[in-house]
Amino acid sequence: MKQITLEICAGDIDSVKAAVAGGADRVELCSALGEGGVTPSLGFIAAAKNIRGIRVHVLIRPRGGDFIYTPDEVECMRSDIAMCRSLGVDGVVIGALTPGGDIDMETCKRLVDEADNMSITFHRAFDMAEDPDEALEDIISLGCDRLLTSGMAPTALDGIPTLMHLRERAEGRIRIMAGAGVSPATAPAILKAAAADDLHASARTKVTSPVKFRRESVKMGTPDADEFSRLTTSATIVRNLKDIITEYNTIH
Secondary structure, eight states, X not given: OOOOEEEEEESXXXXXXXXXXXXXXXXXXXXXXXXXXXXXXXHHHHHHHTSSSSEEEEEOOSSSSOSOOOHHHHHHHXXXXXXXXXXXXXXXXXXXXXXXXXXXXXXHXXXXXXXXXXXXXXXXXXXGOSOHHHHHHHHHHHTOSEEEEOSSSSSTTTTHHHHHHHHHHHTTSSEEEEESSOOTTTHHHHHHTTOOSEEEEOOEEEXXXXXXXXXXXXXXXXXXXXXXXXXXXXXXXXXXXXXXXXXXXXXX
Protein backbone atom coordinates (compact mmCIF):
# COMPACT_ATOMS: atom_id res chain seq x y z
CA MET A 1 0.00 0.00 0.00
CA LYS A 2 1.29 3.46 -0.89
CA GLN A 3 1.95 5.60 2.13
CA ILE A 4 -0.50 8.30 3.13
CA THR A 5 0.73 11.85 2.57
CA LEU A 6 -0.16 15.19 4.14
CA GLU A 7 -1.14 18.22 2.09
CA ILE A 8 -1.44 21.64 3.69
CA CYS A 9 -3.71 24.34 2.28
CA ALA A 10 -1.51 27.45 2.45
CA GLY A 11 -2.92 30.96 2.07
CA ASP A 12 0.30 32.92 2.69
CA ILE A 13 4.03 32.46 2.53
CA ASP A 14 4.32 31.97 6.30
CA SER A 15 1.95 29.01 5.96
CA VAL A 16 4.20 27.44 3.33
CA LYS A 17 7.19 27.80 5.67
CA ALA A 18 5.18 26.31 8.53
CA ALA A 19 4.15 23.38 6.33
CA VAL A 20 7.80 22.69 5.55
CA ALA A 21 8.82 23.03 9.20
CA GLY A 22 6.05 20.64 10.24
CA GLY A 23 7.03 17.99 7.72
CA ALA A 24 4.15 18.22 5.23
CA ASP A 25 4.58 16.49 1.89
CA ARG A 26 2.82 19.06 -0.25
CA VAL A 27 1.12 22.46 -0.16
CA GLU A 28 -1.91 23.66 -2.05
CA LEU A 29 -1.53 27.40 -2.59
CA CYS A 30 -4.71 29.46 -2.56
CA SER A 31 -6.09 32.82 -1.51
CA ALA A 32 -9.45 33.82 0.02
CA LEU A 33 -9.84 30.67 2.06
CA GLY A 34 -13.03 32.15 3.51
CA GLU A 35 -14.60 31.74 0.06
CA GLY A 36 -13.33 28.20 -0.32
CA GLY A 37 -10.16 29.43 -2.01
CA VAL A 38 -9.28 31.12 -5.30
CA THR A 39 -6.13 31.22 -7.41
CA PRO A 40 -3.28 33.01 -5.59
CA SER A 41 -1.02 35.70 -7.00
CA LEU A 42 1.94 34.88 -9.23
CA GLY A 43 4.24 36.51 -6.69
CA PHE A 44 3.03 34.15 -3.98
CA ILE A 45 3.44 31.14 -6.27
CA ALA A 46 6.98 32.17 -7.26
CA ALA A 47 7.95 32.77 -3.62
CA ALA A 48 6.61 29.34 -2.61
CA LYS A 49 8.59 27.67 -5.39
CA ASN A 50 11.75 29.19 -3.93
CA ILE A 51 11.20 27.34 -0.65
CA ARG A 52 12.97 24.01 -0.68
CA GLY A 53 11.67 20.75 0.67
CA ILE A 54 8.04 20.61 -0.45
CA ARG A 55 5.94 20.02 -3.54
CA VAL A 56 3.83 22.97 -4.65
CA HIS A 57 0.33 22.64 -6.08
CA VAL A 58 -1.85 25.62 -7.00
CA LEU A 59 -5.61 26.01 -6.85
CA ILE A 60 -7.07 27.06 -10.19
CA ARG A 61 -10.34 28.84 -9.41
CA PRO A 62 -11.07 32.33 -10.77
CA ARG A 63 -13.69 33.31 -8.17
CA GLY A 64 -15.78 32.16 -5.25
CA GLY A 65 -19.33 30.91 -5.59
CA ASP A 66 -20.42 28.02 -7.78
CA PHE A 67 -18.31 25.89 -10.10
CA ILE A 68 -20.10 26.71 -13.35
CA TYR A 69 -17.77 28.77 -15.49
CA THR A 70 -18.23 31.05 -18.51
CA PRO A 71 -15.95 30.74 -21.57
CA ASP A 72 -14.03 33.82 -20.40
CA GLU A 73 -13.46 32.25 -16.97
CA VAL A 74 -12.27 29.02 -18.57
CA GLU A 75 -9.72 31.01 -20.55
CA CYS A 76 -8.58 32.69 -17.32
CA MET A 77 -8.05 29.27 -15.75
CA ARG A 78 -6.14 28.01 -18.77
CA SER A 79 -3.88 31.07 -18.60
CA ASP A 80 -3.30 30.54 -14.87
CA ILE A 81 -2.33 26.91 -15.51
CA ALA A 82 0.08 27.98 -18.26
CA MET A 83 1.68 30.48 -15.87
CA CYS A 84 2.00 27.80 -13.20
CA ARG A 85 3.64 25.48 -15.69
CA SER A 86 6.12 28.19 -16.67
CA LEU A 87 7.04 28.67 -12.99
CA GLY A 88 7.75 24.97 -12.55
CA VAL A 89 4.78 24.26 -10.29
CA ASP A 90 4.40 20.56 -9.45
CA GLY A 91 0.63 20.35 -9.79
CA VAL A 92 -2.67 22.15 -10.19
CA VAL A 93 -6.02 21.73 -8.49
CA ILE A 94 -9.05 22.00 -10.80
CA GLY A 95 -12.77 21.37 -10.99
CA ALA A 96 -15.91 22.44 -12.85
CA LEU A 97 -19.55 21.38 -12.89
CA THR A 98 -22.54 21.65 -15.19
CA PRO A 99 -25.75 23.35 -14.02
CA GLY A 100 -27.22 19.86 -13.53
CA GLY A 101 -24.56 18.82 -11.05
CA ASP A 102 -22.41 16.68 -13.36
CA ILE A 103 -18.68 17.02 -13.94
CA ASP A 104 -18.15 19.53 -16.77
CA MET A 105 -16.05 17.18 -18.85
CA GLU A 106 -15.43 19.62 -21.71
CA THR A 107 -14.07 22.34 -19.43
CA CYS A 108 -12.07 19.94 -17.26
CA LYS A 109 -10.55 18.24 -20.30
CA ARG A 110 -9.30 21.61 -21.53
CA LEU A 111 -7.75 22.33 -18.13
CA VAL A 112 -6.14 18.88 -17.95
CA ASP A 113 -4.70 19.31 -21.44
CA GLU A 114 -3.27 22.69 -20.46
CA ALA A 115 -1.64 21.17 -17.38
CA ASP A 116 0.29 18.74 -19.60
CA ASN A 117 2.48 16.60 -17.31
CA MET A 118 1.75 18.37 -14.02
CA SER A 119 0.03 16.44 -11.26
CA ILE A 120 -3.73 17.10 -11.18
CA THR A 121 -6.08 17.12 -8.21
CA PHE A 122 -9.84 17.48 -8.66
CA HIS A 123 -11.06 19.76 -5.88
CA ARG A 124 -14.17 19.84 -3.71
CA ALA A 125 -16.45 20.85 -6.56
CA PHE A 126 -16.96 17.08 -6.41
CA ASP A 127 -18.84 17.52 -3.14
CA MET A 128 -21.49 19.54 -5.00
CA ALA A 129 -21.99 16.89 -7.71
CA GLU A 130 -25.31 15.06 -7.87
CA ASP A 131 -24.09 11.46 -8.28
CA PRO A 132 -20.84 10.60 -6.46
CA ASP A 133 -20.22 7.36 -8.32
CA GLU A 134 -20.73 8.88 -11.76
CA ALA A 135 -18.66 11.92 -10.81
CA LEU A 136 -15.83 9.71 -9.54
CA GLU A 137 -15.71 7.73 -12.78
CA ASP A 138 -15.68 10.94 -14.83
CA ILE A 139 -12.82 12.35 -12.76
CA ILE A 140 -10.84 9.14 -13.13
CA SER A 141 -11.40 9.19 -16.89
CA LEU A 142 -9.94 12.70 -17.01
CA GLY A 143 -6.67 11.29 -15.71
CA CYS A 144 -6.66 13.12 -12.37
CA ASP A 145 -4.18 11.84 -9.80
CA ARG A 146 -6.27 12.54 -6.69
CA LEU A 147 -9.68 13.70 -5.55
CA LEU A 148 -10.06 16.14 -2.67
CA THR A 149 -13.38 15.54 -0.92
CA SER A 150 -15.17 15.66 2.40
CA GLY A 151 -17.32 12.74 1.31
CA MET A 152 -20.08 15.19 0.37
CA ALA A 153 -20.50 16.09 4.04
CA PRO A 154 -19.78 19.23 6.11
CA THR A 155 -16.53 17.66 7.33
CA ALA A 156 -14.42 14.68 6.37
CA LEU A 157 -15.21 13.12 9.73
CA ASP A 158 -18.93 13.27 8.92
CA GLY A 159 -18.22 11.96 5.43
CA ILE A 160 -16.31 8.82 6.46
CA PRO A 161 -18.93 6.37 5.07
CA THR A 162 -18.86 8.03 1.64
CA LEU A 163 -15.08 8.38 1.71
CA MET A 164 -14.79 4.65 2.41
CA HIS A 165 -17.16 3.90 -0.46
CA LEU A 166 -15.25 6.14 -2.87
CA ARG A 167 -11.92 4.63 -1.94
CA GLU A 168 -13.27 1.11 -2.39
CA ARG A 169 -14.85 1.95 -5.73
CA ALA A 170 -11.71 3.71 -6.97
CA GLU A 171 -9.66 0.52 -6.47
CA GLY A 172 -6.41 2.46 -6.60
CA ARG A 173 -7.21 4.24 -9.87
CA ILE A 174 -7.14 7.60 -8.09
CA ARG A 175 -6.08 8.70 -4.62
CA ILE A 176 -8.88 9.84 -2.31
CA MET A 177 -7.73 12.82 -0.23
CA ALA A 178 -9.92 13.65 2.76
CA GLY A 179 -10.34 17.36 3.47
CA ALA A 180 -12.57 19.72 5.52
CA GLY A 181 -12.14 19.81 9.26
CA VAL A 182 -9.10 17.52 9.25
CA SER A 183 -7.11 18.10 12.43
CA PRO A 184 -5.07 16.11 14.97
CA ALA A 185 -8.40 15.42 16.73
CA THR A 186 -10.18 13.99 13.67
CA ALA A 187 -7.35 12.47 11.63
CA PRO A 188 -7.04 9.24 13.68
CA ALA A 189 -10.69 8.30 13.08
CA ILE A 190 -10.40 8.97 9.34
CA LEU A 191 -7.26 6.87 9.11
CA LYS A 192 -8.65 4.08 11.30
CA ALA A 193 -11.63 3.77 8.96
CA ALA A 194 -9.24 3.47 5.98
CA ALA A 195 -11.26 6.31 4.47
CA ALA A 196 -8.44 8.17 2.69
CA ASP A 197 -5.20 7.77 0.77
CA ASP A 198 -4.09 11.27 1.78
CA LEU A 199 -5.11 14.01 4.23
CA HIS A 200 -5.63 17.70 3.47
CA ALA A 201 -5.70 20.35 6.20
CA SER A 202 -5.15 24.06 6.69
CA ALA A 203 -3.75 23.47 10.22
CA ARG A 204 -4.34 27.13 11.00
CA THR A 205 -4.20 29.11 14.19
CA LYS A 206 -5.08 32.74 14.94
CA VAL A 207 -2.26 35.27 14.97
CA THR A 208 -2.84 38.75 16.42
CA SER A 209 -1.66 41.75 14.41
CA PRO A 210 1.27 43.74 15.89
CA VAL A 211 -0.40 47.01 14.81
CA LYS A 212 -0.64 49.53 17.67
CA PHE A 213 -3.05 52.07 16.20
CA ARG A 214 -6.45 50.57 15.47
CA ARG A 215 -9.44 52.18 13.79
CA GLU A 216 -12.00 49.62 14.92
CA SER A 217 -14.89 51.27 13.04
CA VAL A 218 -13.38 50.63 9.59
CA LYS A 219 -13.80 47.20 8.00
CA MET A 220 -12.02 46.01 4.86
CA GLY A 221 -14.21 42.94 4.48
CA THR A 222 -17.51 41.88 6.01
CA PRO A 223 -19.04 44.07 8.75
CA ASP A 224 -18.07 41.54 11.41
CA ALA A 225 -14.52 41.00 10.11
CA ASP A 226 -11.64 41.04 12.57
CA GLU A 227 -9.11 43.32 10.88
CA PHE A 228 -6.50 42.85 13.59
CA SER A 229 -5.90 39.11 13.48
CA ARG A 230 -5.46 36.47 10.82
CA LEU A 231 -5.40 32.72 10.48
CA THR A 232 -2.16 31.11 9.37
CA THR A 233 -0.75 27.59 9.35
CA SER A 234 0.89 26.38 12.54
CA ALA A 235 4.03 24.28 12.21
CA THR A 236 3.09 22.57 15.50
CA ILE A 237 -0.30 21.46 14.19
CA VAL A 238 1.28 20.28 10.95
CA ARG A 239 3.85 18.27 12.92
CA ASN A 240 1.11 16.71 15.05
CA LEU A 241 -0.76 15.65 11.92
CA LYS A 242 2.41 14.32 10.31
CA ASP A 243 3.24 12.30 13.42
CA ILE A 244 -0.24 10.72 13.35
CA ILE A 245 0.19 9.83 9.69
CA THR A 246 3.73 8.50 10.20
CA GLU A 247 2.54 6.24 13.02
CA TYR A 248 -0.28 4.96 10.81
CA ASN A 249 2.08 4.36 7.86
CA THR A 250 4.50 2.48 10.12
CA ILE A 251 1.81 0.13 11.38
CA HIS A 252 0.21 -0.42 7.99
